[in-house]
Amino acid sequence: MKNGLLVIALLVLSAQTSAPMSAAAPAAHWSRHLVYQFGYNTPVASAGNGTGTTTVTLSGPAADGGITISGQDSWWNTVRPRAVNTCELYAGGNVKCSQMPYAISPMQVTIFPLLAHSYYKSLNAAATSSWTHSYQLYAAIIPGASGLAGNPSTWNCSYNLQGKGPIKGAGNLVLIQGTGTLDQQGGTYMKATSKLRVVYDPAAKIPGIVRDVRTHIPMRSVYSNDTVELKLIKDSGVKH
Numbered sequence: 001m002k003n004g005l006l007v008i009a010l011l012v013l014s015a016q017t018s019a020p021m022s023a024a025a026p027a028a029h030w031s032r033h034l035v036y037q038f039g040y041n042t043p044v045a046s047a048g049n050g051t052g053t054t055t056v057t058l059s060g061p062a063a064d065g066g067i068t069i070s071g072q073d074s075w076w077n078t079v080r081p082r083a084v085n086t087c088e089l090y091a092g093g094n095v096k097c098s099q100m101p102y103a104i105s106p107m108q109v110t111i112f113p114l115l116a117h118s119y120y121k122s123l124n125a126a127a128t129s130s131w132t133h134s135y136q137l138y139a140a141i142i143p144g145a146s147g148l149a150g151n152p153s154t155w156n157c158s159y160n161l162q163g164k165g166p167i168k169g170a171g172n173l174v175l176i177q178g179t180g181t182l183d184q185q186g187g188t189y190m191k192a193t194s195k196l197r198v199v200y201d202p203a204a205k206i207p208g209i210v211r212d213v214r215t216h217i218p219m220r221s222v223y224s225n226d227t228v229e230l231k232l233i234k235d236s237g238v239k240h
Contacts, residue, residue, distance in 0.1 A: 028240050031059040034115075034206065035234035038073075038107045044229040051076045054107045054230070058089070058115065066090040069115065071108040091118040093135030093157075102152035104139040110212040110228045113137070113157070114198060117205060120176075127163040127174035127202070134158040137182075154185040159196065167199065173208060174200050182214070191217040208232045 034056040042050035052075040060067030069089040074081040085104050087097035093113035097104055104112070113119065113135055122131035137155040159180030167173050178196040183189075192214045199209035210230040 027061050029059065029061075030238050030240045031057065031236075032238050033057050033234070033236040034232060036107070036111060036230040037233050038231075039227075039229040040106060041225075041227050044231050047076050049076070052078075053233075054105070054111065055081075056108075056111065056115070062088060064088075066094075066096075069095070069112055071105065071112065073105050073107060087112065087139065089113075089116055090135075091116055093119050093133065095135070095137045095139065097139035097152065102138075102140040103142055104137075105142045106226055107228055107230060109137065109139075109141060110210060111207070111230055114207050114210065120200060120202075120205075122161075123163050123174075123176070123200075123202075127165050127176075127200075130160070130162045132158065132160055156183045156185060157181070159194070161196075170199075172201065172203055174202065176200055193217065204235065206232070206235070 036054045036056065037044050037046060038052055038054050039045060040050045040052075042048065045051045052073055055072045055074070057070045058067055062068060066088040068086065070084050070086040072081050072084045082105065083101075083103070085097065085108060086099050087095050087104065089095055089112060093116040095104070095112045116135075119133065122133070123129055135157050137157055138152060139155075140150050140152040157180060159178045161176055161178040164175040164177060167175050176196075176198040178194075178198070180194040180196065182192045182194060184191065194215075195213045197211040198207045200207050207230075209232070210228070212228045214226045214228075216224045216226070
């Protein structure tokens with residue numbers, strides 16, 4: 001693991017009571033904007049090949065109880081950002097990209113489920129609990145920086161997660177580690193394993209730093225690993 005990257009990133013990281021059902025008013029609309037620097041198969045950085053920013057917008061609520069989530073990647077040294085990918089995110093981490101081109105980038109595959117508000121519900125106050133977490137992802141995953149999406153399919157994702165407690169010298173930030181699998185349903189039945197490290201902010205209820213190493217099965221070459229690193233650099237907070 002790149003402990004040096006984690007330490008450096010940590011140093012710079014600063015940042016309704018319901019009415020009775022018969023008389024409930026519609027929930028107020030809200031939005032939140034997040035910007036993450038990313039490194040794709042390279043360390044996260046503000047510049048360099050394989051780096052860029054992912055802008056994520058959360059808004060809700062949706063009629064079926066989910067929220068709308070959109071992401072736009074801007075790769076370093078490119079003139080224009082990629083198209084905005086708009087999906088729906090549910091409390092447990094399910095992601096459904098039902099609008100054409102049904103697309104989601106490798107960075108969004110990692111970060112979208114981690115923004116679900118119930119993803120961390122099993123984390124105890126000491127941030128030392130262990131739990132399993134499963135969700136489904138329906139999308140066409142864009143391969144790397146090509147910007148070309150394939151056909152959408154459903155992926156069953158399952159993780160074993162372990163809270164490692166507060167990070168020394170990092171305020172209230174805590175470390176969560178996990179291992180998981182991503183299994184495609186139908187299509188070519190692709191599979192991948194994932195090793196996940198998340199620096200989580202319990203107060204803001206979002207991840208500040210993420211490292212996700214996905215290994216495709218069966219391994220066909222040295223390019224069978226995808227490494228995604230993300231670092232939060234901007235958070236608008238919830239706006240009603």
